Amino acid sequence: MAIFVDENTKVLYQGLTGSQGRFYGLRNRDYGTQVVAGVNPKKAGTDVDGIPVYASVAEAKEATGATVSCVFIPAPGVQSAVLEAAEAGLELVVVITEGVPAQDEAYFFNKVKRDFPGTRILGPNCPGIISPGKANIGITAGEIAKPGGPVGIVSRSGTLTYQALYELKLQDIGVTTCVGIGGDPVPGTSFIDCLEAFEADPETKAVMLIGEIGGSAEEEAAEFIKHKMTKPVSAYIAGVTAPPGKKMGHAGAIVSGGKGTAAAKMEALTDAGVKVGNNPTEAGELMVEIVKGL
Amino acid sequence: MDLLEYQGKQFFASFDIPVSPGEAVTTVDEAVAAADRIGYPVVVKAQVHVGGRGKAGGVKLAANTEEAREHAGNILGLDIKGHVVKIVWIEAASDIAEEYYASFTLDRAAKKHLGMLSAQGGVEIEVVAEKDPDAIAKIWIDPVDGLTEEAARAWVTAAKLNPEANDGAVDILLKLYKAYTEGDADLCEINPLILKPTGEVHALDAKVTLDGNAEFRHEGWDVYDATQIRDDREQAAHDKGLQYVGLDGSVGVIANGAGLAMSTVDIVNQVGGSPANFLDIGGGANAEVMAGALEVINNDPNVKSIFINIFGGITKGDEVANGIVTALGRVKIDAPIVIRIDGTNAEQGRAILAEHESEKLQSKSTMLEAARTAVELAK
Numbered sequence: 001m002a003i004f005v006d007e008n009t010k011v012l013y014q015g016l017t018g019s020q021g022r023f024y025g026l027r028n029r030d031y032g033t034q035v036v037a038g039v040n041p042k043k044a045g046t047d048v049d050g051i052p053v054y055a056s057v058a059e060a061k062e063a064t065g066a067t068v069s070c071v072f073i074p075a076p077g078v079q080s081a082v083l084e085a086a087e088a089g090l091e092l093v094v095v096i097t098e099g100v101p102a103q104d105e106a107y108f109f110n111k112v113k114r115d116f117p118g119t120r121i122l123g124p125n126c127p128g129i130i131s132p133g134k135a136n137i138g139i140t141a142g143e144i145a146k147p148g149g150p151v152g153i154v155s156r157s158g159t160l161t162y163q164a165l166y167e168l169k170l171q172d173i174g175v176t177t178c179v180g181i182g183g184d185p186v187p188g189t190s191f192i193d194c195l196e197a198f199e200a201d202p203e204t205k206a207v208m209l210i211g212e213i214g215g216s217a218e219e220e221a222a223e224f225i226k227h228k229m230t231k232p233v234s235a236y237i238a239g240v241t242a243p244p245g246k247k248m249g250h251a252g253a254i255v256s257g258g259k260g261t262a263a264a265k266m267e268a269l270t271d272a273g274v275k276v277g278n279n280p281t282e283a284g285e286l287m288v289e290i291v292k293g294l
Numbered sequence: 295m296d297l298l299e300y301q302g303k304q305f306f307a308s309f310d311i312p313v314s315p316g317e318a319v320t321t322v323d324e325a326v327a328a329a330d331r332i333g334y335p336v337v338v339k340a341q342v343h344v345g346g347r348g349k350a351g352g353v354k355l356a357a358n359t360e361e362a363r364e365h366a367g368n369i370l371g372l373d374i375k376g377h378v379v380k381i382v383w384i385e386a387a388s389d390i391a392e393e394y395y396a397s398f399t400l401d402r403a404a405k406k407h408l409g410m411l412s413a414q415g416g417v418e419i420e421v422v423a424e425k426d427p428d429a430i431a432k433i434w435i436d437p438v439d440g441l442t443e444e445a446a447r448a449w450v451t452a453a454k455l456n457p458e459a460n461d462g463a464v465d466i467l468l469k470l471y472k473a474y475t476e477g478d479a480d481l482c483e484i485n486p487l488i489l490k491p492t493g494e495v496h497a498l499d500a501k502v503t504l505d506g507n508a509e510f511r512h513e514g515w516d517v518y519d520a521t522q523i524r525d526d527r528e529q530a531a532h533d534k535g536l537q538y539v540g541l542d543g544s545v546g547v548i549a550n551g552a553g554l555a556m557s558t559v560d561i562v563n564q565v566g567g568s569p570a571n572f573l574d575i576g577g578g579a580n581a582e583v584m585a586g587a588l589e590v591i592n593n594d595p596n597v598k599s600i601f602i603n604i605f606g607g608i609t610k611g612d613e614v615a616n617g618i619v620t621a622l623g624r625v626k627i628d629a630p631i632v633i634r635i636d637g638t639n640a641e642q643g644r645a646i647l648a649e650h651e652s653e654k655l656q657s658k659s660t661m662l663e664a665a666r667t668a669v670e671l672a673k
Contacts, residue, residue: 076510101508102400103478107437109405114438141607141638157553162607166637183552185402212553215402238556241563246539248556248572262560279561281662 002131002177003152003197003204004092004120005068009135012037012060012090014081015072016048024072024096024139025051031142033135036064057088068092070128070137075099078124082108086116094137095123095188105186112188121188127158127180130165138180140165148174150205150294151287154194156183156217160210160238160280167284168208173291176204183212191221199229206232206290208283209274211265213239213248218265226272232290234275236283237262295504295518298341300383302500306484309473311466312496316385325366326359328384334358338365341381342374343523345418350374355387377523388498392456393486395419395430396467397501398474407435407474409467411453415486441471455489462495463487478508527571527594534586536573543568544672546591546600546629548584550575550609558603561661567669570597580613585621592627599671601664602633611635611643619650630671633657634664 005011011028015021016038026049029035037060038048044055054060057069069085071078071093078100085093105124112119122129128138133147144162146169153168153175155161161180168175179194181187191209198204207229211218218237225233240262242248266276275290277283297305303313317328318341329336340352347353352374354365362384372379393416401408412430414422422429431453435441443464450463466487474482483501490496509515524532531538537552541559545567549555555574562569571591575583584602591600604614614635622631630653635643640659647657658664 075507099507101478101511102480102505103437103475103508106400106405106407110436110438114436139607144607144637155553157551157556159549159551159605159607160553160557162637163554163557163605166605185400186405210553212556217402220403236557238553238560240560241569242556242559242572243539243541246572248539248552278564279661280557281660 001201001203002134003194003201004177004179005129005135005137006131007032007134008034009068010034010036010064010066011068011070011137012039012057012064012066013070013072014039014057014085016040016051017043017053018072021072022048025070028136028138031136033137036066057084057090061088061090066090068094068137071095071097073097075101079104079108082121083111086112086119090119092120092122093188094126094128095121096126096128096138098125100124100184102185105184109186109188122179123182123184123188125184126182126187127161129177129179131177132175140178140180144169145178146172146174149176149203150174150291152176152194152198152201152204152207153178153210154191154198154207155180155210156212157210157238160236163280164208164210164284167281168287171284171288173288176201185215191217192224195221195224195229199231204231205294206234206287208287209233209235210283211235211237213237213242213262214260216260219268222268222272222274225269225274232275234277234283234286234290235269236277236280237265295506295515295522296343297500297502297504297518298343298381298521299339299500300341300381301518301521302502303497305477305502306473306497306500309469309477311469311473312494313500314385314388314496314498316383318381318383320370320381322363322366322370325370325382325384326363329356329362330359332384332386335387336362336384337387338362338369339383339385340369340372340374340379341383342377342379344375344377347374352379381521388488388496389491390488390498391491392459392489394455394459394463394488395422395485396470396487397481397483397485398471399481401434404434407437409433409435409441409449409471411449411463411467413453413455419485435471437475440475441468443468458493459489459495462489462493466495466497478505478512479503480505527590530593531573531590534590536575536587536590538590539572541569541571542596543570544596544598545668546570546594546597547603548573548575548587548591548600549603550605554603554605558601558661561665562601562669565662565665565669567665567672570594581617581620584617585624588621588625588627592625592629597629599668600627600629600631601668602631603661603664604633604635606635606637606639606643610639611637611641612639612646615643615646619646622650622655627654630654631656632664632668632671634659634661
C-alpha cells in the first residue's frame with residue numbers, strides 16, 4: 001500500500017498546456033501515473049500528446065473520474081485554481097507552483113478546510129508526491145526511488161527529498177510513498193498529516209522525516225511521534241548553522257526571535273525517540289540500521 | 295522585504311492610518327529645509343534596518359534650525375550596529391500621554407493571522423512577552439472572516455488600554471489589518487502606538503515587512519527594493535536573480551535547491567570549515583546560471599575554495615557537468631573547485647568532469663568527502 005496516491009489514482013493537470021505542466025505531466029504519465037486530463041478554459045477540446053483538455057476542473061472530473069489535481073498554474077492564479085479544484089470535489093490538490101503570496105495561502109487553506117473538508121491540499125512550493133512504482137505526481141525524478149517498502153518519507157525540502165530517496169535506493173531500501181510538503185509558510189499538508197497516514201499504512205514500517213529551520217512544524221511532529229507513533233522514525237534538519245534573521249531560500253526557512261532553530265528541532269525529535277542524523281547521509285545510514293532491525 | 299520606518303509610514307498612510315507628517319532626506323541641508331517647512335519641534339530619526347536606534351543616538355529632538363542642523367549632521371553617516379545611516383526622516387514631534395504596542399503577523403502553527411496588542415508599548419515586545427505575558431492581548435483571525443469591528447473592540451477591551459484610547463485603537467487596528475492583508479505584508483507592527491494628551495491615537499513608529507511573492511500585484515514596490523541593505527556580493531547575486539545570503543567564511547558554496555544549499559552550509563561547518571555564503575541556483579543548473587553563480591562567488595575576496603554540490607533529479611548529472619565545464623570556460627576562477635554530483639546520470643557527469651580535472655578542479659562522489667576536501671583547500 002501507499003498513502004494518498006497509488007496506481008489507481010486518476011490525475012488531472014491544471015496548467016497542462018503550459019511548458020512546465022506539459023513537461024512534467026508527460027513525464028509523470030511515462031512513469032505510469034494515470035494522467036487523464038488537462039484543464040484550460042481557452043484550450044478546451046484540444047489535447048496534449050493525447051491527454052484531453054477540458055474547460056474546467058468540474059468538467060474534467062465528470063468526464064474522466066479524476067480525483068487528484070496537480071497545479072502548475074503561475075503564482076497569481078493559484079488561489080482560484082485551488083478553490084476551483086476543491087469546489088469540484090477533488091480529494092487531493094498538489095500545488096507545485098512556487099512564489100505564491102502568503103496571504104493567498106492562508107486564505108485558501110482556511111477556506112478549503114472550512115467549506116471543502118474532503119479536499120486535501122499538498123504544497124504550495126512542493127516537489128509533489130511519489131508512490132514509487134505506482135504513481136508520481138509532481139517534479140520528482142521517478143528513477144531515483146526504489147519501489148516497494150518499508151520506508152515512508154515526508155520532507156519540507158525538494159532536493160533533500162531526492163537525496164533521501166537516492167540514498168535509500170543505493171542501500172537497496174524501497175519507499176512506499178514520499179511526500180514533499182513544501183517549504184512555504186502555510187503548507188496544505190503537515191508533517192503530522194503524513195505521519196498519521198504512514199502510521200496507519202500497513203506496508204510502511206518506518207518513516208524518514210526531513211525538516212528545516214523556521215516555524216514549529218518539526219516540534220509539533222516530534223510531539224505527535226512521541227505520543228501517537230509506534231513506527232521508528234529517522235530525521236534530518238537542514239540549517240543548523242543558518243544565521244538568524246536571514247531567509248535561506250524557502251519562504252519558511254528563517255530563524256527569527258531565537259525561534260525555529262535546528263538545534264531546538266533536533267532536540268525535540270531526539271526527545272521523542274527519533275534517530276536524528278547530522279547530515280542527510282547520516283540520516284540515511286540511521287534508516288538502514290532501523291530497516292535492518294525491523 | 296523590510297521597509298524603512300518612513301516607507302512603513304507612507305505604506306500606513308496609504309491605508310489611512312494616522313502618522314506624523316514628515317520628509318525623508320539624505321543631506322544636512324535638506325534636513326534643515328525639511329524641518330523648517332514642517333515646523334518645530336521636530337524629531338530627526340535615522341532610517342536603518344536594525345532596532346536600537348534611540349540608544350545608538352539615532353533619534354533626536356530638535357527645537358530649532360540650529361539643533362536640526364546639528365542632529366542631522368551627527369546622525370547622517372552614523373554607524374548603527376554596522377548599518378551606516380544614509381537617510382534621515384524628519385517629522386513633527388508628538389506629545390505622548392501613553393505608549394502601546396500593536397501588530398499583525400501570521401501564526402504558522404495555527405495557520406491563522408495573529409494580532410497582538412499591549413498597553414506596555416515602547417519597549418521590545420519579546421521583553422514584555424517574557425516578563426509579563428498576560429500584558430499582551432492576542433487575537434487569532436481566520437483569513438476567510440477577516441477582523442470584524444466587534445472582534446476588534448473586544449480585543450482592545452481585553453488589552454486594558456486607557457479607555458480614552460479605545461475608539462481610536464479600534465479604528466487603527468481595523469485599518470492596520472487591512473494594510474496587513476490587502477497590502478500583502480508578512481508583518482505590520484506599530485511600536486509605539488501612542489495616545490496623545492488630546493485623545494487621538496497615532497502610529498509613532500512603523501515596522502513593515504512585505505511579502506516579495508506578492509510584488510506582481512503591487513505597483514511601486516521597486517522603490518522599497520532599492521533601499522534594501524545588501525552587501526556587494528548580495529547585490530551582485532540579486533541582480534542575477536540568484537538566491538544568495540552572504541556569510542563570513544572562506545568556502546564558497548553553490549548548490550541546487552534551498553534545502554540542499556542549507557545542508558551544504560551545515561556540512562562545511564561540521565567538518566571544521568566556514569562557508570562564505572549560501573547560494574541556491576535552483577533546479578535548472580544550466581551553464582548560464584552556473585557561470586553567474588561562479589562569478590558572484592569569484593568576486594568575494596574571502597573565498598579560498600569553492601564547493602559545488604549538485605543533486606541531479608530532473609536535471610541530469612551529465613547536463614550539469616557540461617554546464618560547469620562551459621561556465622569555467624567563460625569565467626576565470628581563482629579558487630580551487632570541488633564538485634560533488636550525485637543522482638540521475640551522476641556517473642556520466644563525473645566522467646565529463648574527469649577529463650577536466652586538475653589541482654583547480656576536483657570531483658568527489660559524496661557530500662562529506664567533497665566538503666572535507668573543500669575545507670582543506672581553504673586552509
